[in-house]
Amino acid sequence: MTFFEKLLTTFFINVHITPDRLSDTAHYTLVQLIAFNTASEFDDIIAELKAVILDLDNDIGNIDQGTNIQKNKTRTNDQVVALFSKTMSEKADVIADKLGGRNSEGYLEFYPNPVSDYTSPSKTKMPMLTKRVHDVAVTYATPLGTDLASLLQSFENMWTTSRQVQEEQMGKVDESREGRTPAMIAVNNKMKKALGILWTKYDGDDDKTAVYFDFNKLFNVTHHKHEMFTGSLAPLTKKTLSNEAFGDTQLLKGRNTSTNASFIIYIVAHPDDDPTLHHEVKPGKTFSVEASTLGDLAGTFLIIKNLSDVNETNYLVEVIE
Numbered sequence: 001m002t003f004f005e006k007l008l009t010t011f012f013i014n015v016h017i018t019p020d021r022l023s024d025t026a027h028y029t030l031v032q033l034i035a036f037n038t039a040s041e042f043d044d045i046i047a048e049l050k051a052v053i054l055d056l057d058n059d060i061g062n063i064d065q066g067t068n069i070q071k072n073k074t075r076t077n078d079q080v081v082a083l084f085s086k087t088m089s090e091k092a093d094v095i096a097d098k099l100g101g102r103n104s105e106g107y108l109e110f111y112p113n114p115v116s117d118y119t120s121p122s123k124t125k126m127p128m129l130t131k132r133v134h135d136v137a138v139t140y141a142t143p144l145g146t147d148l149a150s151l152l153q154s155f156e157n158m159w160t161t162s163r164q165v166q167e168e169q170m171g172k173v174d175e176s177r178e179g180r181t182p183a184m185i186a187v188n189n190k191m192k193k194a195l196g197i198l199w200t201k202y203d204g205d206d207d208k209t210a211v212y213f214d215f216n217k218l219f220n221v222t223h224h225k226h227e228m229f230t231g232s233l234a235p236l237t238k239k240t241l242s243n244e245a246f247g248d249t250q251l252l253k254g255r256n257t258s259t260n261a262s263f264i265i266y267i268v269a270h271p272d273d274d275p276t277l278h279h280e281v282k283p284g285k286t287f288s289v290e291a292s293t294l295g296d297l298a299g300t301f302l303i304i305k306n307l308s309d310v311n312e313t314n315y316l317v318e319v320i321e
Contacts, residue, residue, distance in 0.1 A: 022184055084129070089118055137152035195209070211316075228319075252302075255281075256313065264304070266305075267299045
């Protein structure tokens, strides 16, 4: 059983595949299908993929929105801390006046460690501090007066509410990220359908089928980076795709998506230099080569050139680091 035969039966069954990674993978396949759809044979699956990817991206947007709301509620916690600290510092003299001075029993219940308790209280201390202030404000409500007593008593509830809202929102975000949502399942099914169509089209040829998929995008793989270049070239014209250093075993792959014009790719030290090595890709053919086969790696310019003096050529080139 080949790699793609296995995928046809076990596609995307992995808890580590997140909605955004699935979306990235599906978008890659969609771009490839559109690029190679010269005979309109992929029209139906392209339309189906577009629809389910849009639904998935909307889901991801909701998760992002939930994360932003969570951050907003975190700032609300910070605002409660700031207001509490400011109030307890600014009202210290008022509280002292109302309760008989800084040595009075009531004042010392509010400020057992002078004002320093309230100067930059940590969130772990906020439950204890706000409860203390609430209870003492209840005890001394009459001398404090209704407005001040109510303000001091309110901080315990303000803090508790802000924490509950944050925790509830965090739970909603986590819940949104867990499991296989209907949108994920729909994308899975359409990707599996695309995989079957392509695998059948190429008579089970894994290399040709692989051009349409980048499964590294499904997982948090850090050792592979991809640059993809697509476009067209007029007869006998050339184009610089990139200007960067290449490693000996760095892989380049892609496809000539035209029907009647070959192109070559090569690496040189200057865009106007003639190539010492190159790789030719005929119409409709795929390729996978190491950078060392394309020229002297002291050069940094990756060049593509149309060999036809009559026809335009179309290309897709992917550089894998």
